Amino acid sequence: MPRKGHVRKREVVPDTRFGNPAVAKFISSLMKGGKKSVAERILYGALDKAAEKLGAEPFEVFEKAMGNVAPQIEVRPRRVGGATYQVPVEVSPERGQLLSIRWIISYARSKKGMPMSERLMRELMDAYKNEGSSIKKREDTHKMAEANRAFAHYRW
DSSP, X not given: OOSSSOOOOOOOOOOTTTOOHHHHHHHHHHOOTTOHHHHHHHHHHHHHHHHHHHTSOHHHHHHXXXXXXXXXXXXXXXXXXXXXXXXXXXXXXXXXHHHHHHHHHXXXXXXXXXXXXXXXXHHHHHHXXXXXXXXXXXXXXXXXXXXXXXXXXXXX
């Protein structure tokens, strides 16, 4: 981070199929070793399979899954007088999107024994239906924030 001024946000080029920057961010996060076409194939394949099984549009599945996983509140450490408190703070929409992308991809990668498109499809379907590992992570985050509500006055 620079000492003076602020860092400008970069413009994200929308993806080719849905024309949505969030999908482009998801593809970039999914990508390994610069293989963007492989990441696109994995995501689009997973969305198509999930949409077919759920009877919905692929982009609708993606949007609802991302919205369901994004947390509303999280805890941030705050040092006050030698003690570190976990202070609950509201999550901005950009950070919520980032966390939901990160959680969905990490839990899809943690499942073993099947192709990545299958694992991602299952995680997206679970998120769409408000169940699964990434939804549990959001609930744990909310519980942690609720448990530390007493320190909310340390918010900055």
